[in-house]
Amino acid sequence: MLSFMASALIWTVAGISLGVTHRAVS
Structure with missing residues (x-):
């Protein structure tokens, strides 16, 4: 359970x- 929360x-x-990087690029 703990590993699931961590992942x-x-x-x-x-x-x-990734979304922030995509916004910064565009």
């Missing part, structure tokens, strides 16, 4: 950073 948090942070 979900990592994917959320990765998705946000």
Whole structure:
């Protein structure tokens, strides 16, 4: 359960950073 929450948090942070980078590029 803990590992699932950790991976979900990592994917959320990765998705946000990816979205910010995409906005910065465009």
